[in-house]
Amino acid sequence: MDFRFSQDQLDFQDSVKTFLAGECTPEHLRKLVETETRRDAERWQKLAELGLTGFFVPEDLGGLGLSEVDFVLIAEACGAAALPETLVEQAAVIVPLLAACPAAKARDDALSSFAEGTLQLAIKTPGLHYVSDMHTAGALVFAGDNSSVMLAQGADVSASAQTSIDPLRCLFDVSVKGGQKLADDSAALWARAFERGALFSAAQLSGLAQNMIDMTVAYAGQRTQFGKPIGSFQAVKHHLASAQVAVSFAQPVVYRAAYAVAHGAADMSAAVSHAKIAAGDAAMTASKAAIQCHGAMGYTFEVDLHLWMKRAWALIGAWGDRDYHMKRVADFTLGANAPIGADLTFSAFDNAG
Amino acid sequence: MTMDLAFTDQERELRAEVRAWMSAHVPQMPLASMDTREGFEQHRDWERTLHSGRWSMVTWPEQLGGRGANLIEWLIFEEEYYRAGAPTRVNQNGIFLLGPTLMEYGTEAQKEKFLPRMAAGDDIWAQAWSEPGAGSDMAAIRTKAIRDGDHYVINGQKTWSTRAAFADWCFGLFRTDPDSQRHKGLSFVLVPLSTPGITVRPIPQLDGRTGFAEIFFDDVRVPAENLLGEEGGGWGVAMSTAGFERGLMLRSPARFQETARRLVALYNANKDKVSAATGERVVQAWMDAEAYCLNTYMTASRLIAGGSIGVEASLNKIFWSELDLAMHETAMGIMGAEAELMRETQSARAAGDWLGGFLFSLAGPIYAGTNEIQRNVIAERMLGLPR
Numbered sequence: 001m002d003f004r005f006s007q008d009q010l011d012f013q014d015s016v017k018t019f020l021a022g023e024c025t026p027e028h029l030r031k032l033v034e035t036e037t038r039r040d041a042e043r044w045q046k047l048a049e050l051g052l053t054g055f056f057v058p059e060d061l062g063g064l065g066l067s068e069v070d071f072v073l074i075a076e077a078c079g080a081a082a083l084p085e086t087l088v089e090q091a092a093v094i095v096p097l098l099a100a101c102p103a104a105k106a107r108d109d110a111l112s113s114f115a116e117g118t119l120q121l122a123i124k125t126p127g128l129h130y131v132s133d134m135h136t137a138g139a140l141v142f143a144g145d146n147s148s149v150m151l152a153q154g155a156d157v158s159a160s161a162q163t164s165i166d167p168l169r170c171l172f173d174v175s176v177k178g179g180q181k182l183a184d185d186s187a188a189l190w191a192r193a194f195e196r197g198a199l200f201s202a203a204q205l206s207g208l209a210q211n212m213i214d215m216t217v218a219y220a221g222q223r224t225q226f227g228k229p230i231g232s233f234q235a236v237k238h239h240l241a242s243a244q245v246a247v248s249f250a251q252p253v254v255y256r257a258a259y260a261v262a263h264g265a266a267d268m269s270a271a272v273s274h275a276k277i278a279a280g281d282a283a284m285t286a287s288k289a290a291i292q293c294h295g296a297m298g299y300t301f302e303v304d305l306h307l308w309m310k311r312a313w314a315l316i317g318a319w320g321d322r323d324y325h326m327k328r329v330a331d332f333t334l335g336a337n338a339p340i341g342a343d344l345t346f347s348a349f350d351n352a353g
Numbered sequence: 354m355t356m357d358l359a360f361t362d363q364e365r366e367l368r369a370e371v372r373a374w375m376s377a378h379v380p381q382m383p384l385a386s387m388d389t390r391e392g393f394e395q396h397r398d399w400e401r402t403l404h405s406g407r408w409s410m411v412t413w414p415e416q417l418g419g420r421g422a423n424l425i426e427w428l429i430f431e432e433e434y435y436r437a438g439a440p441t442r443v444n445q446n447g448i449f450l451l452g453p454t455l456m457e458y459g460t461e462a463q464k465e466k467f468l469p470r471m472a473a474g475d476d477i478w479a480q481a482w483s484e485p486g487a488g489s490d491m492a493a494i495r496t497k498a499i500r501d502g503d504h505y506v507i508n509g510q511k512t513w514s515t516r517a518a519f520a521d522w523c524f525g526l527f528r529t530d531p532d533s534q535r536h537k538g539l540s541f542v543l544v545p546l547s548t549p550g551i552t553v554r555p556i557p558q559l560d561g562r563t564g565f566a567e568i569f570f571d572d573v574r575v576p577a578e579n580l581l582g583e584e585g586g587g588w589g590v591a592m593s594t595a596g597f598e599r600g601l602m603l604r605s606p607a608r609f610q611e612t613a614r615r616l617v618a619l620y621n622a623n624k625d626k627v628s629a630a631t632g633e634r635v636v637q638a639w640m641d642a643e644a645y646c647l648n649t650y651m652t653a654s655r656l657i658a659g660g661s662i663g664v665e666a667s668l669n670k671i672f673w674s675e676l677d678l679a680m681h682e683t684a685m686g687i688m689g690a691e692a693e694l695m696r697e698t699q700s701a702r703a704a705g706d707w708l709g710g711f712l713f714s715l716a717g718p719i720y721a722g723t724n725e726i727q728r729n730v731i732a733e734r735m736l737g738l739p740r
Contacts, residue, residue, distance in 0.1 A: 238728045
């Protein structure tokens with residue numbers, strides 16, 4: 001039993017944080033909102049150079065072949081920076097799905113081009129109502145008849161844009177015909193893709209929540225009323241302390257869920273749903289504390305907070321909303337002979353691979 | 354290293370050993386309340402039984418009657434302890450508060466005098482921190498311990514002193530420099546409660562029992578060798594004690610996971626009459642108890658690897674105390690018209706005395722530093738907000 005990340009994993013997260021602190025600043029985000037695609041192709045290329053697109057690509061196709069435990073800290077950092085590009089969904093949900101399909105030219109080409117940063121991918125699945133970033137994607141992965149894994153490009157795909165409250169989310173209602181079959185009868189692969197989608201949304205939510213707290217601490221330290229920084233008032237302190245409690249107790253839940261997915265543990269679904277709920281609730285708590293402590297400024301575009309809040313609100317509903325996940329945890333917890341008890345928290349890992 | 358959330362063979366063997374021992378030794382019938390003389394002595398006997406199996410202080414070094422268990426092993430022990438439904442520890446103040454402080458600050462003579470008796474349950478310790486004018490503001494302590502030859506002479510009053518009604522000793526902070534202010538001039542002194550001049554007045558709590566008490570000191574003479582640490586350096590010694598208390602070991606996750614498990618059972622037995630909202634609160638309770646467990650395992654892993662615990666202890670205190678209250682509130686709701694029945698009533702005992710737990714859980718956000726103080730600590734020392 002050793003519930004710690006390795007130094008390599010922590011160092012990798014640090015390098016990504018450093019990169020994003022330089023290349024994905026609030027100023028970059030404000031400028032990007034005004035652009036046509038709302039996506040930064042140069043930044044995408046640099047993310048690929050850092051190895052982030054190749055995270056789950058098998059090593060023989062030019063990737064790193066790493067695991068969910070390695071990536072969870074990266075997803076958290078992407079959330080904290082409110083990274084507009086859907087790196088997390090593409091690299092850590094779509095790619096592992098493709099990687100689990102049988103080797104074939106179309107699949108291998110897609111994976112190696114993705115690892116190089118020359119191809120972007122989008123996903124259409126019953127677990128998601130809308131497709132993200134169809135406008136910059138070169139290919140769409142979707143579920144065909146019999147839960148097959150399909151790949152479609154070009155004229156097979158028609159997309160109509162939907163407007164999200166998050167100005168940096170690009171959503172599409174997509175219909176698709178034709179396409180190429182990569183794997184037949186793949187319900188288990190789609191189920192695993194859904195778990196990854198929910199898990200890494202949770203990780204991003206945890207990062208978003210922490211950053212909303214940090215932004216608000218900075219604001220409350222500067223803004224003065226009654227001759228003092230508002231952050232010196234207990235009413236403000238207690239809002240932020242409560243939000244910090246929520247985030248600090250969501251993080252370990254998210255990390256355990258990453259471990260459960262990486263090891264194919266029997267309680268994976270409950271672990272992921274718990275993570276999505278805990279991180280979503282922490283992000284909601286943090287967003288409410290943040291807007292309240294920013295006062296009227298928090299209700300405007302004048303400060304950057306809104307970009308983080310809106311991303312959080314969007315992700316709370318994506319990859320299974322709170323009620324969906326609550327029902328899954330309830331089915332696990334309240335069922336007959338549920339494996340719950342003080343000695344059973346890690347029991348699913350005793351025989352896990 | 355890489356993250357590994359499976360237990361090692363050695364850890365599994367420890368679990369099996371604890372489980373076997375508990376199943377052979379945990380009393381079949383619940384003990385009387387430790388807030389009665391009879392129950393207190395029953396609980397002391399249980400400490401002696403634990404000690405005979407070297408289970409009373411598992412984290413203490415072997416030469417002191419412990420097992421030198423690391424924090425992960427301690428968590429496993431606690432999981433099995435609560436799983437077995439073993440009695441509440443009357444010696445909590447000794448094991449987790451004074452014991453580690455003695456090991457850090459005590460002289461060899463003090464360690465020899467106090468630790469083995471503490472481990473054996475021969476001495477049960479009470480806390481003596483708060484005073485009528487010094488609650489959250491502990492630096493306002495006024496009770497004096499003035500040096501007179503080779504003794505200290507103590508005058509004043511302590512209050513909310515847990516276990517004091519029946520305990521053998523108390524430990525706490527006293528003002529040894531009568532002209533000092535605030536954190537300076539305080540000393541950490543160990544006082545036998547049988548010393549002439551001490552009057553202990555038990556205070557009835559919400560449930561009518563007397564878990565804590567006032568202690569009046571009237572020219573109480575205590576040998577100077579009962580000073581722990583430096584004279585005037587008591588605040589630093591106490592903060593280390595308080596750190597242990599608020600930190601990892603005051604409330605092990607197993608306690609709350611066991612409550613959550615019982616809550617799920619209570620819900621399942623009443624499923625037909627309660628609302629869906631109640632079901633969701635039950636699931637939330639289970640999730641939060643799990644989160645507390647996971648967070649504790651992360652902290653324990655970090656500490657074993659050489660890390661330390663600081664301000665995050667305040668996060669723990671808030672989380673478990675609010676969780677405990679929420680769980681009992683939910684249980685009271687499910688109990689409905691039965692909820693008000695005292696534990697003397699058979700049906701209340703049969704249901705697991707949720708009322709007693711509810712009343713106790715209300716104290717959680719207050720003792721060991723109120724949650725308001727903890728939120729200030731988080732805001733100022735963790736987040737860096739201005740004072």
